[in-house]
Amino acid sequence: MTIKVHHLRPAPGAKTAKTRVGRGEGSKGKTAGRGTKGSKARKNISPAFEGGQMPIHMRLPKLKGFKNRFKVVFQVVNLERLAELFPDGARSVPSSWPTPARSARASW
Numbered sequence: 001m002t003i004k005v006h007h008l009r010p011a012p013g014a015k016t017a018k019t020r021v022g023r024g025e026g027s028k029g030k031t032a033g034r035g036t037k038g039s040k041a042r043k044n045i046s047p048a049f050e051g052g053q054m055p056i057h058m059r060l061p062k063l064k065g066f067k068n069r070f071k072v073v074f075q076v077v078n079l080e081r082l083a084e085l086f087p088d089g090a091r092s093v094p095s096s097w098p099t100p101a102r103s104a105r106a107s108w
Contacts, residue, residue, distance in 0.1 A: 021032035034041040048055045 019028055021028040023029060031041065039045060048057055050056070
């Protein structure tokens with residue numbers, strides 16, 4: 001008899017069913033093999049818990065102050081540079097320069 005792929009099967013006992021715990025009193029029911037009470041019987045501990053050591057978020061100092069949402073940031077204007085750009089004292093900006101509204105739309 002020739003051996004073919006569809007004749008292969010795992011050895012007896014090689015594949016066992018996964019134990020479903022906590023499904024009735026018969027086997028691994030109720031406490032599901034975790035015993036009763038205690039931290040190991042519970043679901044989980046806080047991620048910040050460090051085994052009784054002072055946690056890192058309590059060891060670090062508090063951040064003081066706040067971020068001012070209405071802060072006005074001023075730009076430095078060099079008068080010599082303005083004199084170079086507008087030698088005849090012109091008040092208008094050349095049309096080739098991007099206006100703030102034009103450049104804002106272009107960045108979208």
